[in-house]
Amino acid sequence: MSVLSQLSSQGMTPSVFSHCLKGDDYGGGILILGDILEPSIVYTPLVPKRPYYAIYLQSIAVNGKILPIDPAAFKVSRGRGTVVDSGTTLAYLIEELYEPFIRAITLASSKHVTPVVSTSGNQCYRTSISNLAEAFPSVSLNFAGGVSMVLKPREYLIDGGYYNGLPSWCMGFLKAHKRLNILGDLLLRDKIVVYDIVGQQLGWANFNCSSPINVSVGIHERQRSDSSLLGGDMKFQHLATGVAALLSLNWVL
Incomplete structure (x- = not known):
C-alpha cells in the first residue's frame, strides 16, 4: 500500500496529492497532500x-x-x-x-x-x-x-x-x-x-511554483506555498512535521 493510501485510510489526508515542479535552473518544488482549490x-x-x-x-x-x-x-x-x-x-x-x-x-x-x-x-x-x-x-x-x-x-x-x-x-x-x-x-x-x-x-x-497554493485538507482551508508545511487540521499539522522531507522536492535534469 502506498504512503498516500495509508494516510488516507487513517483519516490524515484525502486521497488526493499534487506536485508543482519549478522550471528554473535551481529545480525543486512542492508536494501537496489534499485538494487543490485553484x-x-x-x-x-x-x-x-x-x-x-x-x-x-x-x-x-x-x-x-x-x-x-x-x-x-x-x-x-x-x-x-x-x-x-x-x-x-x-x-x-x-x-x-x-x-x-x-x-x-x-x-x-x-x-x-x-x-x-x-x-x-x-x-x-x-x-x-x-x-x-x-x-x-x-x-x-x-x-x-x-x-x-x-x-x-x-x-x-x-x-x-x-x-x-x-x-x-x-x-x-x-x-x-x-x-x-x-x-x-x-x-x-x-x-x-x-x-x-x-x-x-x-x-x-x-502555475508559478513559488506562489502560494490554495489547498483544502479536511474541514479547514489554508493557503500554503513552497515554504509552508501546515495543513488544515491539527492531525495533519502533526503529520507535516514528520514528512517534511517529502514536501521539498529536488531534481536535476
Whole structure:
C-alpha cells in the first residue's frame, strides 16, 4: 500500500496529492497532500485499474493543427497507452506518434532553424533566434474530456549547447522503445499536477511554483506555498512535521 493510501485510510489526508515542479535552473518544488482549490485546473479521466497514472491521449496538434495520425495509435490496452511519470526526466512517444510529430515540428519551425541530429541520435535544431517562441511552434497534447496540455517551445526543448557556432535546441520528446507513451518531468514543470485517486482523474494548470497554493485538507482551508508545511487540521499539522522531507522536492535534469 502506498504512503498516500495509508494516510488516507487513517483519516490524515484525502486521497488526493499534487506536485508543482519549478522550471528554473535551481529545480525543486512542492508536494501537496489534499485538494487543490485553484480554479484553472482542468481534469482528464484516469484509465481504471492501471498500476501507473495512465490517461487517454487522443490527438496531438502543432501550431493548432491536429496531426493526421491513425486513431489506432492512441489505443489504450494492456501495455499500451499514455502515462504521467514525474520520475522520468523526458517524454517518450511510440513510433507512430513520434515520427509525424517530429516532422510537424520541423516543418512548422522558422526558416532560420536548421534541423540536426545529435551524437546520441536525438533530433535537435540550430538557430540564431534567441526568442524560441518566434522560432518554434506550440504543441498541444489533447486528452479525453476535451482538455489539452499546451506546451510552449521552452517546455519541450532542451538547451543543446553550441553546434557549429550556433545555439542548438534538442527535442525533449524521444522515441519510446516500448508501446507506452510517457509524459515525464520536463512537461510537468511550472504546473500544478493533481492526482485524484478517489475521483479517478488527473488535473493540471500552469502555475508559478513559488506562489502560494490554495489547498483544502479536511474541514479547514489554508493557503500554503513552497515554504509552508501546515495543513488544515491539527492531525495533519502533526503529520507535516514528520514528512517534511517529502514536501521539498529536488531534481536535476
